[in-house]
Amino acid sequence: MSELPEAKADVEPEEQTADIAPDGEPARAAEPEAVAAPARQARVRRLDFVGRRNMFFALSLLIIVPGIVSMALKGFALGIDFAGGTELTVTFDNHPSVAQVESVVDAENAHGSVIQTTGGGYIVRYPPLTQAQVNHFEDDLRSKLGSMTVNQILIVGGTIAGETILSSLLAIVIASVLILLLLAWRFHNVPGGWRAGFQFGGSALLALLHDVFILAGIFSILGKVLDLSIGEIDAFFVTAVLTVVGFSVHDTIVVFDRIRENLRVSQRLSFEQVVNLSIMQTTARSIITSFTVVLVLAAILIAAGPTLQGLALALMIGIVSGTYSSIFNAAPLLVVWRKLQPLR
Secondary structure, eight states, X not given: OOOOOOOOOSSOGGGOOOOOOOTTSOOOOOOTTOOOOOOOOOOOOOOOXXXXXXXXXXXXXXXXXXXXXXXXXXXXXXXXXXHXXXXXXXXXXXXXXXXXXXXXXXXXXXXXXXXXXXXXXXXXXXXXXXHHHHHHHHHHHHHHHOOEEEEEEEEEOHHHHHHHHHHHHHXXXXXXXXXXXXXXXXXXXXXXXXXXXXXXXXXXXXXXXXXXXXXXXXXXXXXXXXXXXXXXXXXXXXXXXXXXXXXXXXXXXXXXXXXXXXXXXXXXXXXXXXXXXXXXXXXXXXXXXXXXXXXXXXXHHHHSXXXXXXXXXXXXXXXXXXXXXXXXXXXXXXXXXXXXXXXX
């Protein structure tokens, strides 16, 4: 069967435009000499994330270094989970002010501290006490502040606190090592094999440590330098650190996955250009995702009681830091690593 000749359009491209007349007026034919103005091309913004990596690294150091100095010189304000002690959760019928409760606790000379909770209750923390001392301080609070209901008594010894610290550090180390191995396996199929895979995993691990140091440093400053109760290190803080570790790596993997895809299809570009392109393609998604989580945490920080405020603040700091490090640190670190150890 013979093929049909290609159909020719009856109307030339220049004539494929029509004027739309207002209602009630006849449409006018397009004038032959009228030529449509060429469409204006959209302006494409290209940001050189990789080329400005030293500026981003310097900004990170500007935040990390004061925290490291505070951790080295001041340490941390440890909560009862890590320092050990006795914690009384009480409610007074007379509803005394925070200043009145603090005045009574300070007069006991037992190095106690007071935290007000929602609902008019108080958390009174002491160093480790015997049962006789606990009964003595309860009677002292009742005699000076009126009728009191003891809702909870929590006693944590020094041995248990030490075991909690070791278990928390061990959990963070194990999580970091497993993440390194997982990312090395995930990206071992890029050009360079397992060596390239460990470069991806090592860059993600350095970005992860960046987030942990920022979070720990800020809490050291809040707890020991500014003497704020929200800066205490407790079990909630460890939970926040492990959550931040997972969230930071999640954001980093999004960028690294795009780098791997672009390496396959953009063979004419250099590695730096591929990394920069991948960052631009994923930045908006990462920022919007993190911003929605930060909004929820901000609501918790404002509306929740002291028990959850430290957790909300730690998660907020960690998520903001994790988003920053995934965009501005992790991928540029990969470029630096590739320059120091080029793949053959």
